[in-house]
Amino acid sequence: MRIVIAGAGEVGYNIAKDISDAHEVVVIESDEEKIVDLERLNVETIIGNAANVEILKKAEVKKADIFVAVTGNDEVNLLSGLAAKKLGAEKVIVRVGNPEYVDRPVIKNHPLGYDILLCPQLVLSTEIAKLITIPGAVYFASIEDLEVVELQVSENSPIAGKRIAEINIPEGIIIGAIHRGNEIIVPKGEERIFPGDRLAVIGWSGQTGIARRIMGIPVVKNVVIFGGGTVGSYLARMLDRSSLNIKLIDSNERRCEELCSMLRRTKVIYGDATDIDLLIEEEVGKSDVVVAATDSDEKNLLSSLLAKNLGAKKAIARVEKGKYVELFEKVGVDVALSPRKVTYLEVMRQLRLMRVETLGDYEASIAVLEYVASKKLDGKRIREIKFPENTIVGAIKRDGKIIIPKGDTEIKLGDRLYILTSWKNVEKIDKMLS
Incomplete structure (x- = not known):
């Protein structure tokens, strides 16, 4: 893919850094100091104002599969997005900070032509609201009818010190991963839970509340x-x-x-x-x-x-x-939540065949991937797939039903796999399954 990025701030730089080895990347930036930082990456750089049509033509925006406007100026982002679409960019993603330009966190297929217009601050507010209304949640992600909630174990939790096999977890719910310090553990029945652990609990929408009750998490008032x-x-x-x-x-x-x-x-x-x-x-x-x-x-x-x-x-x-x-x-x-993460993740989703959500800030988090099984996986059992370390297929959606898989579970064409892994493994899994 050819991706043109307007703005080399924290978001623009991180996007360029993470995709430059796999895609053709062009970065437009008016600050020469930031251009110097980009020299260590495998990207083409253009100095100038991204809202200038001549600069966009120089970046060959007409050939771009994706144009991403993430400068620190809303008006530059909006104008460059309009111009990029007019010049022929296939998909345009624009970030705005001022809520006067949007009436909700994310707008898709905007009337002015933007494919995605997002306000990170409003998306951040929505994430915080979910964490408040889901007691005990440290992070939360949802994909269709599936919820993945990261719950923190307190010192006085009834499950602190117990092995997973000793916890009465209802059918249809699974502890998919344990976030312990900087380590992500794919747990087995003998794994013991300690205070401070963050448990990634997977289940149908609304079902994860059962896990909160098991953990003794009080209601927020x-x-x-x-x-x-x-x-x-x-x-x-x-x-x-x-x-x-x-x-x-x-x-x-x-x-x-x-x-x-x-x-x-x-x-x-x-x-x-x-x-x-x-x-x-x-x-x-x-x-x-x-x-x-x-x-x-x-x-x-x-x-x-x-x-x-x-x-x-x-x-x-x-x-x-x-x-x-x-x-x-x-x-x-x-x-601690960063509004910049929102833009980064949205672009990452657009670059992959699978859908990506995340529990926590992206660099040190549990990533939740949704992948539709192709012929490549049809008929294979879970244990036959050589996933990277610290990776688990937490759930499979088939014919409208959620299956909590085991090693001998057979994958069928069209199954939706929900995979938990560390963020550093996302690119490997993407290449492996695509």
């Missing part, structure tokens, strides 16, 4: 959101329709007034999320979940740690810089 910007306000609007007790704290008085008129059930508080006296006064320590969603990574980290120190059970933080994700989670934040 009280939620506090720090920041009323794009992420915080969209999250509050989604949760405002639920039965949760929600508080939103923002340091902009005018913004608080706007949110008060927008939200019916949410208590909006004018103040600083890092003011410990305010947090004590508003009983943030009694919350089940706090969400740090300001535009500042530093403030999100500090407010999360303050809330946890006061007694909040779980902290979810928005992280703009991808390199901070691991740091946040190491120092005490339960879940």
Whole structure:
């Protein structure tokens, strides 16, 4: 494939790095320092404004299978996307940060011609809402009727210290993987579960709630959101329709007034999320979940740690810089999510025959792959397929039914395989099964 990428920021650079060995990649960037960083990759670089038609022609966008606009400027992304489509690019993916341009997280087949228009901040809000409404979830992914939820084992969980064979797991649910530190383990019956482990539980939509009850995970009632910007306000609007007790704290008085008129059930508080006296006064320590969603990574980290120190059970933080994700989670934040991951994953999905979801930030996460079995796999048993290490076929969908497979399960043409693996193995599996 020929892929043209507009923008060599964190997202654009990572996309180029991960696909340049398998595809023909051209990167357009106006910052010469970023162009220097690209020289270590197997890509063609063009210096200039991606919204300039002459620059797009120089990049031979007319031959592009995919054009990806991920510069830091929404208007440049939108204009370059329109021009690329007009010039002949087969598929156009555009990222926008301002929600004024979109009314929902992802729009496919946009009337103006974009194949995919996505707002990472709104997608991030939706992911956070899922984690709040699914108690105990650290990460969540869904593919059609299948759910894969990563649940963290607490010290007082009834399954802590037990072997998997000792847990009464109902039929139709499987513990597909264990995320322990930086290691991803494909568990067997004798594998023991420890506090701090993250279990990737697979089951039909709604069924994973049974696993949460087995693990003794309490129901979420009280939620506090720090920041009323794009992420915080969209999250509050989604949760405002639920039965949760929600508080939103923002340091902009005018913004608080706007949110008060927008939200019916949410208590909006004018103040600083890092003011410990305010947090004590508003009983943030009694919350089940706090969400740090300001535009500042530093403030999100500090407010999360303050809330946890006061007694909040779980902290979810928005992280703009991808390199901070691991740091946040190491120092005490339960879940750190980056809006940049959303764009990266959407492009990765477009480049593969299989559908890819992920549990966690993509570099150190469990990837969930959906693959439709071709003639290449028809009649083969699971154990006959030489998958990479730490890979498991967690489920098979056949004739509308979910099968939890074993080693001797035979694959049939048209089966949908749901494969759990580490992210580094995705490319190998893609080549293996395609």
